[in-house]
Amino acid sequence: MIRRPVPPWLFWLLAIGGVAVLLGAYEIVSARATLKNSLQTTIPSFEKLGEGFKQIFRAQGLPENPKPPMFWVDIRATLWRLVIGMATGVAASIVVGILMGAYRWIEAPLSPVVMFLSKIPPTAMMPIYFALVGTDQRMFTSMVALGIFFSMTQSIYQAVRQDVSDEAINKAYTLGASEMEIIYEVIWKQILPKIIDGIRLQIGPAMVFLLAAEMVVGNAGLGYQIRMQSRVLNMSIVYVYLAILAFIGLIAEWGLATLRRKLCPWYVD
Amino acid sequence: MSEFALEVKSLSHVFGNYRVLDNINLQVLPGQIVAVVGPSGCGKSTLLKAILGTHPPTSGEILTDGMPVVGPNRNVGIVYQNYALYDFLTAEKNVSFGLKLDETSLMMRLFFPRQYFARRRVHFEKSRDFLHQVGLADACGKFPKEMSGGMKQRVAVAQAFITRPKIVLLDEPFGALDEAMREDLQIMLLRFYQENLIAKREGRRPEYTILMVTHELNEAIYVADRVIGLSRFHTQGEQGAAIVYDRPCPVFSPDDPRDFSKFVEQREELRRAVFDEDFIKDRNEHVTFWKELGTLANSVGAIR
Numbered sequence: 001m002i003r004r005p006v007p008p009w010l011f012w013l014l015a016i017g018g019v020a021v022l023l024g025a026y027e028i029v030s031a032r033a034t035l036k037n038s039l040q041t042t043i044p045s046f047e048k049l050g051e052g053f054k055q056i057f058r059a060q061g062l063p064e065n066p067k068p069p070m071f072w073v074d075i076r077a078t079l080w081r082l083v084i085g086m087a088t089g090v091a092a093s094i095v096v097g098i099l100m101g102a103y104r105w106i107e108a109p110l111s112p113v114v115m116f117l118s119k120i121p122p123t124a125m126m127p128i129y130f131a132l133v134g135t136d137q138r139m140f141t142s143m144v145a146l147g148i149f150f151s152m153t154q155s156i157y158q159a160v161r162q163d164v165s166d167e168a169i170n171k172a173y174t175l176g177a178s179e180m181e182i183i184y185e186v187i188w189k190q191i192l193p194k195i196i197d198g199i200r201l202q203i204g205p206a207m208v209f210l211l212a213a214e215m216v217v218g219n220a221g222l223g224y225q226i227r228m229q230s231r232v233l234n235m236s237i238v239y240v241y242l243a244i245l246a247f248i249g250l251i252a253e254w255g256l257a258t259l260r261r262k263l264c265p266w267y268v269d
Numbered sequence: 270m271s272e273f274a275l276e277v278k279s280l281s282h283v284f285g286n287y288r289v290l291d292n293i294n295l296q297v298l299p300g301q302i303v304a305v306v307g308p309s310g311c312g313k314s315t316l317l318k319a320i321l322g323t324h325p326p327t328s329g330e331i332l333t334d335g336m337p338v339v340g341p342n343r344n345v346g347i348v349y350q351n352y353a354l355y356d357f358l359t360a361e362k363n364v365s366f367g368l369k370l371d372e373t374s375l376m377m378r379l380f381f382p383r384q385y386f387a388r389r390r391v392h393f394e395k396s397r398d399f400l401h402q403v404g405l406a407d408a409c410g411k412f413p414k415e416m417s418g419g420m421k422q423r424v425a426v427a428q429a430f431i432t433r434p435k436i437v438l439l440d441e442p443f444g445a446l447d448e449a450m451r452e453d454l455q456i457m458l459l460r461f462y463q464e465n466l467i468a469k470r471e472g473r474r475p476e477y478t479i480l481m482v483t484h485e486l487n488e489a490i491y492v493a494d495r496v497i498g499l500s501r502f503h504t505q506g507e508q509g510a511a512i513v514y515d516r517p518c519p520v521f522s523p524d525d526p527r528d529f530s531k532f533v534e535q536r537e538e539l540r541r542a543v544f545d546e547d548f549i550k551d552r553n554e555h556v557t558f559w560k561e562l563g564t565l566a567n568s569v570g571a572i573r
Contacts, residue, residue: 171349181375
């Protein structure tokens with residue numbers, strides 16, 4: 001029967017079982033590959049993955065002139081680009097999205113432009129960024145910022161149109177609100193949970209744009225390192241990096257969900 | 270201060286070629302509860318939106334307390350059928366929202382937190398008092414999503430009245446509520462009316478002036494002290510709907526039994542004058558409120 005309830009103990013058992021099956025299957029595939037070729041690195045065993053994990057935290061360079069471990073170099077570069085890029089993109093889209101939802105004369109000229117540009121896949125726009133911005137730090141941040149700007153603007157503008165009723169706005173006027181006060185006290189507060197959810201949904205695409213760009217032109221960063229290590233078939237490092245990316249995604253998701261619960265206790269989805 | 274809380278002067282409204290309202294004239298005294306009834310599509314909402322200021326009339330003038338209405342402003346309060354509460358505010362903050370907008374500025378909220386919070390504490394107290402008065406003492410900390418329809422509508426009423434607007438418009442306020450809730454809220458309005466009478470007796474200006482659109486004739490006569498009927502069924506009907514009925518009606522006190530049989534005759538008169546398509550009459554035939562006012566010894570006279 002569809003949606004038949006499952007007792008909690010069974011649910012948890014199945015959840016753990018799913019992970020165990022995945023890990024077990026991987027171990028079997030890895031062991032068979034090693035049997036064929038004892039030097040293979042494409043499907044490394046867990047032991048090799050552990051070594052890879054240690055290796056990325058080991059200081060690089062000569063002992064008398066140590067350089068920071070590659071993981072710190074990469075994660076700093078990537079997170080910095082991601083955070084600056086997303087912050088810029090989100091801030092701009094909040095301003096433009098709210099103004100579009102609040103004023104018809106701003107909505108009219110911008111909505112077709114935003115709708116059209118939001119349909120171009122940002123990764124396909126990469127050559128344009130190379131040509132216009134160059135390939136330095138600014139290229140990554142502007143790519144992330146613009147990559148999320150259009151769809152984020154679209155969703156904020158929709159949220160204003162749908163979640164803030166004419167009644168709520170008219171009533172605010174009858175209670176003596178100015179336009180600034182309506183924008184901040186009514187519109188902003190009403191759509192704040194939608195904005196936080198929007199950021200959460202945009203982290204995935206932002207990561208895609210950023211890692212793609214890093215794979216093409218980076219000299220540091222998770223995307224760059226994944227490409228470099230996969231070229232020499234150092235899959236023990238590549239897999240560890242992928243797992244770390246998954247954890248970053250989970251942490252960001254959890255953090256934003258918590259933030260939304262704290263800031264908007266009234267919101268139920 | 271003007272003698273009238275609300276004045277509508279020769280208001281007409283036209284949508285394209287369709288004439289909705291024709292030459293509406295209406296004066297409302299402070300402290301009156303005026304019910305507006307009429308067949309659906311007769312322009313009740315259009316009139317309400319014009320008074321609210323969101324949809325200016327094609328011609329004519331609207332004054333609240335002598336000041337022309339040029340847009341939605343804090344002289345005219347509104348209570349919607351769908352409550353339109355702010356989801357992100359608790360009941361007590363919803364009610365005190367108007368006080369916040371009135372008595373604090375963005376500057377103060379950002380840069381003078383001590384003054385701001387001191388003032389907000391006073392606001393919350395006032396708001397809790399008002400919620401207590403409308404029977405919601407326990408719901409102060411609840412969000413709209415956690416409240417029933419009747420509770421939400423009480424919050425909306427408190428929210429509209431707390432800033433002391435010159436007049437509050439109720440747009441089918443109890444239409445979405447079940448019968449028991451509806452009765453409670455009607456009695457709440459009757460309480461407001463009693464307070465108006467007390468204020469009047471003590472020489473103060475009454476605080477609760479209400480223009481209420483409803484489709485329930487019993488509710489109109491029971492709650493209001495004056496009933497207005499809007500319809501096209503008069504000799505110049507093609508010009509648009511006009512006020513074809515304007516008479517005082519009996520005043521109930523909150524403790525009186527809800528005895529609708531007391532006004533069966535007036536209800537029938539109202540139904541015929543406003544809703545009967547075959548009864549075409551001169552538009553002023555039943556517009557006798559101001560003539561009757563002089564001769565009346567009932568509460569309307571007391572209000573006056």
